[in-house]
Amino acid sequence: MPMQPFVPHALPVHDLDWRLLLPLVGQANAALARYDGLLAGIPNPAVMLSPLTTQEAVLSSKIEGTQATVDEVLEQEAGLLKEGEKYEDIREISNYRLALYQARDYLKDYPIRLAFIRELHRTLMNSVRGQDKTPGEFRLDQNWIGKMGCTREEATFVPPNPIQLPDHLQAWEAYLDSDDVDFLIQTAVVHAQFELLHPFKDGNGRIGRILIPLFLYQKKVLSQPMFYLSEYLENHRDEYYLRLKGISTENDWNGWIAFFLRATATQAAQNGQRVVAIQSLYEEMKQAIHETTHSQYTVHLLDAIFSKPIFRISDLAQRLTDEFGIHAKTAPALLRQLRDVGILREIQSASGRRPATLCFPRLLNLAEGRQVL
Numbered sequence: 001m002p003m004q005p006f007v008p009h010a011l012p013v014h015d016l017d018w019r020l021l022l023p024l025v026g027q028a029n030a031a032l033a034r035y036d037g038l039l040a041g042i043p044n045p046a047v048m049l050s051p052l053t054t055q056e057a058v059l060s061s062k063i064e065g066t067q068a069t070v071d072e073v074l075e076q077e078a079g080l081l082k083e084g085e086k087y088e089d090i091r092e093i094s095n096y097r098l099a100l101y102q103a104r105d106y107l108k109d110y111p112i113r114l115a116f117i118r119e120l121h122r123t124l125m126n127s128v129r130g131q132d133k134t135p136g137e138f139r140l141d142q143n144w145i146g147k148m149g150c151t152r153e154e155a156t157f158v159p160p161n162p163i164q165l166p167d168h169l170q171a172w173e174a175y176l177d178s179d180d181v182d183f184l185i186q187t188a189v190v191h192a193q194f195e196l197l198h199p200f201k202d203g204n205g206r207i208g209r210i211l212i213p214l215f216l217y218q219k220k221v222l223s224q225p226m227f228y229l230s231e232y233l234e235n236h237r238d239e240y241y242l243r244l245k246g247i248s249t250e251n252d253w254n255g256w257i258a259f260f261l262r263a264t265a266t267q268a269a270q271n272g273q274r275v276v277a278i279q280s281l282y283e284e285m286k287q288a289i290h291e292t293t294h295s296q297y298t299v300h301l302l303d304a305i306f307s308k309p310i311f312r313i314s315d316l317a318q319r320l321t322d323e324f325g326i327h328a329k330t331a332p333a334l335l336r337q338l339r340d341v342g343i344l345r346e347i348q349s350a351s352g353r354r355p356a357t358l359c360f361p362r363l364l365n366l367a368e369g370r371q372v373l
Contacts, residue, residue, distance in 0.1 A: 002152040005142065005161040006248050008168050008196055011175040013189055017254045021185070024261035028184050031268035032221065038275045040223040046104070048282055049226055050307045051367030052274060056228035057097040060209045063234050066092055070368050071359075074310035078357050080348060092128045096206055099123040103214050104225050112211070112218055114138075114173055120210060124203050133201035138165060143201060157248060159198035168197055176215065183219045188260035189253070190215050195244055209233070228271065232263040277366055282306065285343065292341050293334050300324045301334055305344070309360040309367075313350075316358075 042048055055070050066089035068076075076090045099120045106116060122136030140162050144155035152158065160168055172193055180186035194208045209230055217225035233240045236259075243259045246252035282302065290298040297320070304316055317331035326334075338344045339358055348357040365371050 003144070003155050003158045005158045006196060007164075008160055008171075008193060009247075009251065009253075011171060011189060011193060012178070012180050012186075013253045016185075016257070020254055020258055021261065024258055024265070025182050025184060028261040028264040028268070029182070031265040031272075032184070032216075032227070035227065035268040035272040035275070036222050038272050038279075039226060042275070042279060044303065045224050045226060047303045047307045048278055049275065051278070051309065051363055052228060052271070053097055053100055053226070054093075055367050056230050057093045057100065059228075059230035059234045060206050061089070061093045061096055063209075063230060063237060063240075064205055068093055071310065071364050074308070074359075074364070075347075077308075078310045078312055078315070080310075080357060088128065092124075095124050095126055095128060096210070099207075099210055100225075103210060107214060107217055107225060112173075112176055112214055114169055117207060117211075121200055121203055121207055124206060133203075138169065138199045139201050141201075143198065145198070157245065159196065165197065165199060169199060172197065176218075179219075183216065183221045184261060184264060185257055186219075187212060187215050188257045191260070192244055192247055192253075192256050196248055227268070229263055229267050231270065232267045236263070274366065274369075278363070281362060281366060288341075288343060289338065292343070293337050295330075295334055297324060297326050297330075297334065300326065301338070305338075305360045306363060309363045310347070310357065311359075312355045312357050314355040 039045060051070065054073055058066075058068060058070050058073060061068075068086055068089040072086065073090050073093050076087065077094070102123055103116075103120060110116065118136045118138065125133065125135035142152075142162055143159060144150075144152050145157040145159070146155040172190075175186075175193070176190060180189070191208050191212055194211060195204060198204050200207065212229055213222065213225045213227045216222045216227055239259060243252075243256040246255050286298060286302055289295075289302055293301070295301070300320060300323075304320055305311070308316065313332050313335050316335060317326075317328070320326040320331040321328050335344065335358065339346055343360070344358040345361050346356055347359050348354075350356040
């Protein structure tokens with residue numbers, strides 16, 4: 001007999017085990033506050049932390065099975081990789097990052113709404129595998145989750161009936177606008193309930209993870225919507241899925257919330273270390289670039305290579321000319337100076353009409369958390 005569709009619990013969640021959760025709430029909130037203090041001290045977080053945004057896109061997509069790395073995504077965008085399976089993975093990751101940027105702009109003026117989530121989904125599924133899964137539209141059919149190609153009888157989870165889905169989504173949206181006992185507990189509930197509603201035919205996990213920093217930003221817990229949790233969730237993928245399943249099978253909200261709070265505390269500390277490392281690299285490079293080039297354009301150069309750490313010389317030179325009015329011959333000369341002293345490294349030589357491709361290895365290694373270049 002097929003499994004019946006899940007009937008979501010009413011929100012807010014009641015009967016929580018405060019003896020279990022209170023110490024974890026305290027640790028997670030303290031860790032997140034320390035992280036946000038670092039974030040608030042960065043003059044241009046969108047530029048300086050763009051490698052972390054790319055890493056989040058890579059890891060959130062990896063949970064769903066993509067196999068590309070941060071440096072491969074950046075190489076593809078610099079024109080080095082071509083078509084193929086990896087190209088498809090990278091396109092999904094690029095869409096995820098675009099959705100993050102789109103969300104950041106939107107949230108400056110508006111709260112999270114269902115129509116906005118459908119727009120994010122449209123961006124996420126644009127021109128990638130799953131684009132036949134009605135991008136930007138909530139599902140009208142019954143779906144189920146299980147091994148590839150399984151029948152509903154073999155499913156491990158059957159999301160809510162599509163007829164009731166709009167009502168459940170409206171209730172979820174109303175919960176977003178309320179203030180629960182603690183914002184991190186509320187964030188845990190918001191994410192899990194979205195995953196259990198499974199409102200799209202594809203891409204639910206990624207949209208649900210994008211919502212975590214967006215919701216914290218909307219509630220003013222974060223000064224920027226830049227708190228990324230996918231590294232922890234990818235490293236604990238089996239428990240992540242098990243804890244979500246525990247809500248639907250055993251009503252175990254406590255187990256899920258405790259997992260989410262531990263994830264937040266651990267990831268906030270790791271993200272904070274990365275922010276400090278990136279900030280100190282930025283300050284060190286500001287001095288090194290100025291000493292190398294003696295240029296008035298030091299900060300523009302620095303911001304350009306931070307936001308795009310793999311690039312063709314001609315592309316970055318053009319951007320520097322267009323955005324900052326640097327002379328068309330000056331920009332390539334400055335980039336070559338940085339290559340000659342080892343700040344930048346050449347990963348593909350110029351050939352005929354094809355310009356050289358350079359990278360900023362120290363930033364890439366920092367973003368990946370390992371030696372890649």
